[in-house]
Amino acid sequence: MLQLLGLTAGYHGGTVLHGVDLTVAAGTVHAVVGRNGAGKTTLVHTVAGLLRPASGRVLLDGLDLAGRPAHRIARAGVGLVPQGRRVFASLTVAEHLRLAHRPPRSADRPGVWTPERVLGLLPRLGERLGTRGANLSGGEQQMLALARALLSSPRVLLLDEPTEGLSPELADRVHSLARTSADEGMAVLLVCPSPAQAIGCADTLTVLTSGRTALRMDGAAARADAAPLRAALDLTPARD
Numbered sequence: 001m002l003q004l005l006g007l008t009a010g011y012h013g014g015t016v017l018h019g020v021d022l023t024v025a026a027g028t029v030h031a032v033v034g035r036n037g038a039g040k041t042t043l044v045h046t047v048a049g050l051l052r053p054a055s056g057r058v059l060l061d062g063l064d065l066a067g068r069p070a071h072r073i074a075r076a077g078v079g080l081v082p083q084g085r086r087v088f089a090s091l092t093v094a095e096h097l098r099l100a101h102r103p104p105r106s107a108d109r110p111g112v113w114t115p116e117r118v119l120g121l122l123p124r125l126g127e128r129l130g131t132r133g134a135n136l137s138g139g140e141q142q143m144l145a146l147a148r149a150l151l152s153s154p155r156v157l158l159l160d161e162p163t164e165g166l167s168p169e170l171a172d173r174v175h176s177l178a179r180t181s182a183d184e185g186m187a188v189l190l191v192c193p194s195p196a197q198a199i200g201c202a203d204t205l206t207v208l209t210s211g212r213t214a215l216r217m218d219g220a221a222a223r224a225d226a227a228p229l230r231a232a233l234d235l236t237p238a239r240d
């Protein structure tokens with residue numbers, strides 16, 4: 001499982017995350033929601049090692065990864081689908097998949113993701129194997145970013161707004177892949193642009209407000225009554 005304890009981080013001496021505590025159990029999807037600028041991407045980047053925390057711990061099955069370089073954190077089993085996809089413009093889909101594929105070396109990795117399995121679930125990528133990143137559509141780039149993360153056989157999958165700009169059909173596909181990954185034992189942290197999405201797919205969720213945990217609740221409780229979630233986000237029913 002992934003456990004964040006008192007995570008504090010920011011930029012250029014300023015603080016964005018103020019002592020965030022958050023737990024994502026193996027086999028579950030944990031959604032993080034919050035308004036623009038609440039610190040969601042900062043949280044994901046700090047966990048992934050792209051940003052060094054000022055203090056706090058990032059525990060992966062008890063091992064503290066806080067402050068380690070990103071490649072070490074990836075090797076420890078943290079996969080990232082960054083906001084904005086970040087695929088390589090000059091590499092083809094097939095090259096991306098080949099570079100990303102890291103068969104699990106130990107039995108502690110949940111699920112087994114092979115290129116064949118990923119392409120079976122994302123068949124559009126299979127049709128674009130020879131296409132360079134720069135020539136993929138936004139949705140195809142998003143699929144590729146997800147495929148790349150899965151092929152690294154992570155124990156924790158960080159998805160930063162992975163459905164941004166996708167059609168409803170593709171967005172459903174992404175959520176169902178997140179669900180499948182969790183059902184096979186992965187801990188999935190999903191940054192959601194809207195509370196409706198979080199309610200639809202999360203086992204547990206956190207609302208971040210100005211870099212602080214404003215609310216933590218079960219997905220089932222949020223599905224039964226979304227009022228506390230909306231109140232934490234300061235949303236009136238008409239806004240979402």
Ligand SMILES: Nc1ncnc2c1ncn2[C@@H]1O[C@H](COP(=O)(O)OP(=O)(O)OP(=O)(O)O)[C@@H](O)[C@H]1O
Nearest residue numbers: 011012016034035036037038039040041042043083
């Ligand atoms: N590289 C950076 N340098 C300085 N400040 C930054 C940097 N990245 C983000 N910030 C600031 O940190 C705060 C949190 O940004 P962050 O991107 O984490 O929010 P977010 O919740 O992911 O927002 P959004 O929903 O708009 O993606 C914002 O005030 C933002 O301006």
